Amino acid sequence: MTVVQWGAVPAPRAEQPKVPSRWQALRGADRSDRIYKFALTLLALALPVLIIVMLGVLLVNALPALRRFGPSFLWTSAWDPVAEIYGAAPMIFGTLASSFLALLIAVPLALGVAILLTEFAPRSVRQPIAFLVELLAAIPSVVYGLWGIFVLIPFLRGYVVPALKAVFGWTPFLQGVFYGNSLLAGGIILAIMIVPYIAAVSREVLLAVPASQREAALAMGATRWEAVCSAVLPYGRAGLIGAVILGLGRALGETMAVTMVIGNRHDIGISVLQPAYTMAAAIANEFSEATTSLYLSALFEVGLVLFVLTVAVNAIARILIWRVARGTPAGSSAL
């Protein structure tokens, strides 16, 4: 056996002077390398710069509204283009409420799919099911919206809401008349839309969990379900949180499908049967006809709030993952 080292490739003695230039090349002294490095740096910087520029444009355009309404923009709920009074609280509430409702439905569903596909399903059906679930992500959101109006809402009105009211009707979450277009419909549509993202990433995470983890649990006498709960899921928890946050990020910004079913009402209500509004939907709906500059500026401020909210959610997720991932290298590397 020969030990192969850098620069130690079978080389005749005569070529020894070339070795220093090779080291130079490795240190980046070579011109083509420098150009290459420069180009890559430029490309890599383009994205952060883009984000800063976007933030700047939002800030500049939102300035008139920021000056006029100050921080109260965030907690007042009047949205009156005639009187030129704007407050974003109902939209902030609607965005968060619909997204968390979506997570509430989507996370168990997506995790279930991922666990089934990695641990329990027969090998022959794993690929087809995974493919079909991921296919959900390819459907345009306007199609989800149409499906929501023509299939989901009549179904909710006919079967789901009466049943829910019969069982949980006493809770504050199910008060009021169900019109169809509502927070509930928006949350369910969002849930269906984010399931494929959470499921696909969760599946990758679970696949990355070493077989030794399962085997160890099984060897201790755990059932397969106990092995999943006690060994596999905790091992991949950082990755799983990442998957959920990815879904949340998508839910926060989703526009078309939500606006078609959520009812577009500037109102805060704790009942999921009431219509609501989201920030993305309001911007899309009102931007083209925002005739006064203050109106336009208020919409820009809504955009700014959405931007900051999304960044904040992602930052919190990052911190959460770092915390959780301590000691589970496989979990974080699966991200």
Place this chain on the structure above:
Amino acid sequence: MNRMTTAVLALVAGAALPGAAQVRLNGAGATFPNIIYQNWILTYNQSHPDVKLNYQSIGSGGGIRQFSDGTVDFGGTDAPMSDSAIAAISGNVLHIPTVLGAVVAAYNLPDVSQPVRFSPDVLADIFLGKVTKWNDARLSSINPGVTLPNQDIIVVHRSDGSGTSFVWTDYLSKVSSEWQQKVGKGPSVNWPVGLGGRGNEGVTTTVRQTPGAIGYIELGYAVVNKVPFGVVRNRSGNWITPSLESVTAAAAGAMKDMGPTTDFRVSITDSPGAQAYPVSSFTWLLVHKTYSDATKARALVQYIWWAETEGQAKTTELGYAPLPRELRSWIQARLKTIRGAVISP
């Protein structure tokens, strides 16, 4: 020089020649008149190949903005520019009416076959959330012989800013002082009750899918999609079914309050005409009073004048109400004031 170069040179020359005589006119704005505007542009271009017109239906608000910024040569809008918006461009704008539209109250009552009648005050109170049941005494009393169900009224309005909303709220402001104080008029307002639907199609779909719903949509859209809509009592006390004739009648009725020099930015809702459908409105083209480019001004004025005369023949087949003939001479006089403009007969 090879053959390739010669061919390229010929191409360049060929493209440049007609380009020298061509006038390009760009416009943007209201979506409501888009169908007829595109049709006009197509027809006009056949007889005037030297004028290249282009109209983007981006919405009235966007039209006003782009027109004010000078991005486009002319704008289109269903809601007239506000005084402050006009002041912002130093008053350099004329509103020229092109066709008429109307907004109807569409509803979803599967068991009611006759058209439901709405009086102005009941309509306002429904949208204020004060009349909440279909069998409300005030609705039943104006609908003798119609069995209205004991059902909640679900109000549906536009969630996007829209000229349709402007016309509807303009009408409600005129017939209800409470509406005027509480809500007011505008392309988007703070709706007291109801669900928001995006676009005419969004409101229509929501109305269709929700038993007991009432919403407002454009007349043409309601006719094409066969959505039942209400009969409304006008200022003269007649029950008027929305139709192209009753809409033109509204404009003709409103002309009594106008003169040849009146700003065309008038609202014709709640018109005094005996046969006038009260929720009618002009849609306008926005043009500058002075253009720096005289060729452009001339071409634009000639096109608009064509639209106001020959173009009007196209209106009814496309679902728009034509302007009353009496208005033509006023419009022509107004077009003549555009600087650099010469009208050839």
